[in-house]
Amino acid sequence: MISSALRKVATTASRSSAVPSVARRTMAMGPASGGEISDELLAKLGSLSTQALVDGLWVMGWPSAQIDGARPLHSSHKCVGRAVTLNFVPARPDIAQDKPAGGESPEYEAFEKCGPNEVLVMSSVGPWESVGGDIKFLRLKQREIGGLVTDGSVRDTDEIINYGFPCFSYSTTARxxxxxxxxxxxxxxxxxxxxxxxxxxxxxxxxxxxxxxxAKVAETVYSIAHGREVIEDLVKEELVKNPGPPGKFYPFMSGKIKVESPLGQLLASKGITPENSNQFEGSADW
Known part of the structure; x- marks a missing residue:
């Protein structure tokens, strides 16, 4: 038999060995959030097109940021907000038993974190799997959520459209x-x-x-993307007035526009120069 002293030592050792393991696991994950985006910056980002934002990240050399598996459920749907995320995992009996039940479930925890300036992002295990429908998403309507985005599918399409919040999903389903x-x-x-x-x-x-x-580069992305949209509007305006192949001005690479190029000269005629724009060669701030 093990003496009480030895048993105490064994128990203490077991506890002390478990603590560093948990600490290491937590540290290895790193912070979930990449920073805080103000409401003002959020509104500015929402004023730009998605293609301008994609271009801004592309210019910086960041990976693709377009969620290809999420399309608007209705032609009127547009959204902007800070991400609240929810991760789904394939069904398994022990996971179903361990998941908090009822209103304590992670999905309802996520719902309650959402408001007009938040978009709920739901990661599905497959494009045709349902992330929810009418009854669940009534709560999202009540929360006046800024939007719902998923690479899965949604149910009760007519009801969701009637709820009025923007919804982007892979498709719809009865599953x-x-x-x-x-x-x-x-x-x-x-x-x-x-x-x-x-x-x-x-x-x-x-x-x-x-x-x-x-979030960490949102201000820079806005600066690049907004600058690009201004330039594209001027190029389009010029081509409408003086029809011709757009190759004279377009496409262009932000941060590499040469002052002496036709595009550089066009921009100078509109008051856009390296002194007030980061779009020119040698003036990039990213």
């Missing part, structure tokens, strides 16, 4: 979700259509799709 997957984690880093989303990232959706703007 039941719980048979295939279960909500497991609220506000962790998730992969949606192969695009990484951190809680707090800016989510912008329009008729061309959904783009994720990392």
């Amino acid at each position: 039941q979700g719980p048979a295939a997957m279960q909500p497991w984690e609220c506000n962790g880093v998730v992969s949606v259509s192969g695009v990484t989303v951190r809680p707090g990232d800016a989510i912008v959706g329009d008729q061309d799709g959904v783009v994720v703007v990392p």
Whole structure:
């Protein structure tokens, strides 16, 4: 038999060995959020097109940020907000038993974190699996959510459209979700259509799709993207007045426009120069 002293030593050793393991696991994960985006910056990002934002990230050399598996449920749907994430995992009996039940479930935890300036981003286990429908999403209507984005499908399409919040999904379905997957984690880093989303990232959706703007570089992305949109408007205006092949001015690379080029000269005639724009060669601030 083990003496009480030895038993105490063994118990203490077991506890002390477990603590560093948990600490290491927590540290290895890193922070879930990449920073805080102000309401003002959020509104500015939402004023831009998704293609301008994609271009801004492309210029910086960041990975693709368009969620290809999320399309607007209705032609009127547009959204902008900070990401609240929810991760689904394939159904398994022990996971179903361990998941908090009822209102404590991770999905309802995520719902309650959402408001007009938040977009709920739901990572599905498959494009045709249902992440929810009428009864569940009534709560999202009540929360006046800024939008819902998923690479899965949604049920009760007519009801969701009537609820009025923007919804972007892979498709619609009559399937039941719980048979295939279960909500497991609220506000962790998730992969949606192969695009990484951190809680707090800016989510912008329009008729061309959904783009994720990392919080840590959101200000820079806005600066580049806004500058590009101004230039594209001027190029279009010039081509309308003087029809011809757009290759004289377009496409262009932000941060590499040469002052002496036809585009550089056109911009100078409109008051845009390296002194007040980061779009020219040698003036990039990223």
